[in-house]
Amino acid sequence: MGKERGEGKYSHGFSHGEMESLASICEAVLPPSSSMEDQTLQSFYRASGSQPPIPDEIAELLTKRGLIEAKLIVRIVLLMLSTRLGTLLLCGALSFTWNFPYINKFSSLCLEDREKVLQKWFKHCLFTPIRIAFIYVKVMCLYIFFSRVDGTVKNPAWKAIGYQLETDGDLSQVPKDRLLQKGMIETKHETHETLVQSLIQKGLKATQDSKQEHIKVQCDVVIVGSGCGGGVAAAVLASSGQKVVVLEKGDYFTPAEYSPYEGPSLERLYECGGVLPTVDGNMMILAGATVGGGSAVNWSACIKTPKSVLREWADNHKIPVFGTTEYLSAMDIVCKRLGVTENCVQESFQNQVLRKGCENLGLKVEKVPRNSSEDHYCGSCGYGCKQGDKKGTDCTWLVDAVNHGAVILTGCKAERFILEKNKSGSKRKRKCLGVIAKSLNETITMKLQFEAKVTISACGALLTPPLMLSSGLKNRNIGRNLHLHPVLMAWGYFPEPNTEFKGKSYEGGIITSVHKVVSGDSDVKAIIETPQLGPASFATLCPWVSGLDMKNRMTKFSRTSHLITIVRDQGSGEVKLEGRISYYLSREDKENLKAGLRRAIQILIAAGAVEVGTHRSDGQRIKCKGLNEKEIEEFLETVSPVDGAISFAENWVLYSSAHQMGSCRMGINEKEGAVNENGESWEAEGLFVCDASVLPSAVGVNPMITIEATAYCLSNRIAEFLRIQQTKKVY
Structure with missing residues (x-):
C-alpha cells in the first residue's frame, strides 16, 4: 500500500x-x-x-x-x-x-x-x-x-465511521509458540538443496532427481489440504502409525502473527484474497486458504449435524455411516477435541439484537456452541483469532499429527495425482501412487513428487474437483452438486445512546445465537445468525444509491446490526476449473430466503431498530418510528430474493457464501457419487477424498462439526485399509 x-x-x-x-x-x-x-x-x-x-x-x-x-x-x-x-x-x-x-x-x-x-x-x-x-x-x-492501511496501520475513514480496534491491550496471554514447528517445513524459506535436507531431517526419504527435475519424497500418506478434513485425517492416520505428509498452499500463522485488520487478513488467509465471485457475478464466496483452512478463519459455530439430515443421508442416499452410533460418537469426539462450550458469558451487540428481537416476538432462539471458552469476546476470529482462544485444526488436530511424526509443507500446491493402470485385479481401472506438487516459492523450480500408499484430497469443495479432473478422472459427479448455503442479509440501525444493546457491530463473539425459521410442518426453511463484517465488506455489500448516501450509511457502520439468512439449498452449482464457479438457486431456495429475510426484518424491528432494510440494489429500507402492523406487513411484502447482480432485473442483490459442500459427493455407486462410503474414488484405488465435498447434500447449518466428524469416520476406515494392506504383505 x-x-x-x-x-x-x-x-x-x-x-x-x-x-x-x-x-x-x-x-x-x-x-x-x-x-x-x-x-x-x-x-x-x-x-x-x-x-x-x-x-x-x-x-x-x-x-x-x-x-x-x-x-x-x-x-x-x-x-x-x-x-x-x-x-x-x-x-x-x-x-x-x-x-x-x-x-x-x-x-x-x-x-x-x-x-x-x-x-x-x-x-x-x-x-x-x-x-x-x-x-x-x-x-x-x-x-x-x-x-487500506497506511504505515501506522490506520485508515483515515475508520474514526469517522466509528471503527476503532483495541490493538494495544494486554497481549501477554496470547500464545506465541509455533505449535506445529517441529513438523513444519515452510517452502518460502527453502532452496532446492535445503528443502531436501529439511525433508530428510523430518524423517522422510527424499531425493533430488535432476534428470526428471523432481524432488521425490516417500511417505505412507500424503494429504492435500490442512483444514477441517485434512487436519482430522492427518491426526488419525499419524496416530495409527503412518508417516503422514500434509501439503498446504497457504502459510502458517500463530495467534500473535494474525492481523486484526480486514484487508491484510483477507489477502493472507482467504482463497483469492477474499475476492472470489461466481462466474455470473451473483455470489461472493469466502473460503479459507491457510494452515487450518476454514477452521482458522470461520466464525466458531459448532453445530452438530441435524438428525433429519442424518436420516436423509442414511436412508435416501444409502450412506449407512450417517445412521450409526459410529458417526454420533465421532461428533462427540470432535467436539471434545475442539473444546466446544455451550454458553456465552457476554453476547455481542448483534447477538443481543437477535436474541432480544426473538424474545419480544415470542420466538425461540438457541445458543450456538463454540470452539472457544465461554468468555471469549473476540470479533475478529474471521481474520484468525488473535487471542488464541478459538481452536481450529491448526492448534488441535494438526498438533496431534505433528506430535506423531507428521510433516506439514506450506506454500506447496498440488497439481495432479499420479495415476497408473491398476494391475491388482480391482474393479478400479487406475491406482493412485501419490501427487505432483509445486512450491509457490519461485526459486524452487523443481516439482515435488510425493509417493504414498494412500493419497487424500482434502483441499475443499472448491479445489478438490479441479484437482481430480486435472488428473484425468472422469466421474460425472466430480465438480457437480456443489452446495453453497446461499446467504442474504437484513440490517437494522440502533443509534447511540442505547443502553439496552452495548458494544459495536464488529465487537464480541460472532455467532452465539441462532433462530430457526420453521414452516407449519416443522421443516426448517432457514436459519438466522449474525455475521462478521469489517468496514470494507460492509461497504461492498451495501446497495449504492448515490455517493452521499453511501457515506451516510458508512457513518452508521458501528451501530448497524446485520442478520444473515442461511438456507439449506436444493439448487446447486459446478466447479470444474479452479476459480470458475457456477451456481443456480432453485425456486424453493428463493422462497426459503424470502421467509428468512422477512423474519430477520421482523426481529430487527421488534428489537427496536430505528431503520431497517435489505441489500437490494435500490436501497430498500424503511423508518420504523410510528409504523403500525399493516405498514410493516406492506413493507415485508416487498421483501424477496431477486435476480443476481448481472441479470436484467432492475433491482438485484448480491448473494454471499461461506460454506461449500457436495462437489465430490459420496454415492452407493459411481452413478450416484464421485467416491464410495469410505471416501475412496470409484476410479482410482488408493485415492480418497476427506473434506466437505464428500457430503451428500447441503447440511443446513454451519458445517464444521459435520465435516470433521465425517473426516474422523473416513480416516479411521483409511487406517483400517492400510492395516489390512500391511497384513497382506506380512503374510
Whole structure:
C-alpha cells in the first residue's frame, strides 16, 4: 500500500486513458462533499474514491483477482469512456455539451452528471456488460477505500465511521509458540538443496532427481489440504502409525502473527484474497486458504449435524455411516477435541439484537456452541483469532499429527495425482501412487513428487474437483452438486445512546445465537445468525444509491446490526476449473430466503431498530418510528430474493457464501457419487477424498462439526485399509 501513481510501481498495464476513466468513476462512487460540522466527519466527507493511489490499486486488484471476462469487459468500458464517441454510446444525452465538439468524454463530465450516469447503469441498464463493469469497479473501489492501511496501520475513514480496534491491550496471554514447528517445513524459506535436507531431517526419504527435475519424497500418506478434513485425517492416520505428509498452499500463522485488520487478513488467509465471485457475478464466496483452512478463519459455530439430515443421508442416499452410533460418537469426539462450550458469558451487540428481537416476538432462539471458552469476546476470529482462544485444526488436530511424526509443507500446491493402470485385479481401472506438487516459492523450480500408499484430497469443495479432473478422472459427479448455503442479509440501525444493546457491530463473539425459521410442518426453511463484517465488506455489500448516501450509511457502520439468512439449498452449482464457479438457486431456495429475510426484518424491528432494510440494489429500507402492523406487513411484502447482480432485473442483490459442500459427493455407486462410503474414488484405488465435498447434500447449518466428524469416520476406515494392506504383505 501507499504507492503513488506515476512512480512506475504498478504492473496492471492499464493505459492513461483507462486510468483517467477509472478515477472518474471512482470519484462518482465516493465523491467529495462538505456538509458536516464535525472535523472528523468533514475529513471523511471530503475524501474521494479517486484519491491516489486508490485507482491504481483497483487496477492491480482487478488484474490479480478478476475473472478473465470481467477484466476484458471493464477495460473495454473504460477505453470507450476515454473517448467522446464511446462516452456518447454509453452515457447518452448526458455527454452533450454546448461547446465544440459538443460531446464530452466521461472524465470531462461534471461530477453530478457522472453520478447520474452511474445511477442509470446501476438501476436501468439492460446492457449487461456495462452493469458488470460498474459493479466490479464499485465493489473494488469501496473495498480498497475502507480496507487500506497506511504505515501506522490506520485508515483515515475508520474514526469517522466509528471503527476503532483495541490493538494495544494486554497481549501477554496470547500464545506465541509455533505449535506445529517441529513438523513444519515452510517452502518460502527453502532452496532446492535445503528443502531436501529439511525433508530428510523430518524423517522422510527424499531425493533430488535432476534428470526428471523432481524432488521425490516417500511417505505412507500424503494429504492435500490442512483444514477441517485434512487436519482430522492427518491426526488419525499419524496416530495409527503412518508417516503422514500434509501439503498446504497457504502459510502458517500463530495467534500473535494474525492481523486484526480486514484487508491484510483477507489477502493472507482467504482463497483469492477474499475476492472470489461466481462466474455470473451473483455470489461472493469466502473460503479459507491457510494452515487450518476454514477452521482458522470461520466464525466458531459448532453445530452438530441435524438428525433429519442424518436420516436423509442414511436412508435416501444409502450412506449407512450417517445412521450409526459410529458417526454420533465421532461428533462427540470432535467436539471434545475442539473444546466446544455451550454458553456465552457476554453476547455481542448483534447477538443481543437477535436474541432480544426473538424474545419480544415470542420466538425461540438457541445458543450456538463454540470452539472457544465461554468468555471469549473476540470479533475478529474471521481474520484468525488473535487471542488464541478459538481452536481450529491448526492448534488441535494438526498438533496431534505433528506430535506423531507428521510433516506439514506450506506454500506447496498440488497439481495432479499420479495415476497408473491398476494391475491388482480391482474393479478400479487406475491406482493412485501419490501427487505432483509445486512450491509457490519461485526459486524452487523443481516439482515435488510425493509417493504414498494412500493419497487424500482434502483441499475443499472448491479445489478438490479441479484437482481430480486435472488428473484425468472422469466421474460425472466430480465438480457437480456443489452446495453453497446461499446467504442474504437484513440490517437494522440502533443509534447511540442505547443502553439496552452495548458494544459495536464488529465487537464480541460472532455467532452465539441462532433462530430457526420453521414452516407449519416443522421443516426448517432457514436459519438466522449474525455475521462478521469489517468496514470494507460492509461497504461492498451495501446497495449504492448515490455517493452521499453511501457515506451516510458508512457513518452508521458501528451501530448497524446485520442478520444473515442461511438456507439449506436444493439448487446447486459446478466447479470444474479452479476459480470458475457456477451456481443456480432453485425456486424453493428463493422462497426459503424470502421467509428468512422477512423474519430477520421482523426481529430487527421488534428489537427496536430505528431503520431497517435489505441489500437490494435500490436501497430498500424503511423508518420504523410510528409504523403500525399493516405498514410493516406492506413493507415485508416487498421483501424477496431477486435476480443476481448481472441479470436484467432492475433491482438485484448480491448473494454471499461461506460454506461449500457436495462437489465430490459420496454415492452407493459411481452413478450416484464421485467416491464410495469410505471416501475412496470409484476410479482410482488408493485415492480418497476427506473434506466437505464428500457430503451428500447441503447440511443446513454451519458445517464444521459435520465435516470433521465425517473426516474422523473416513480416516479411521483409511487406517483400517492400510492395516489390512500391511497384513497382506506380512503374510
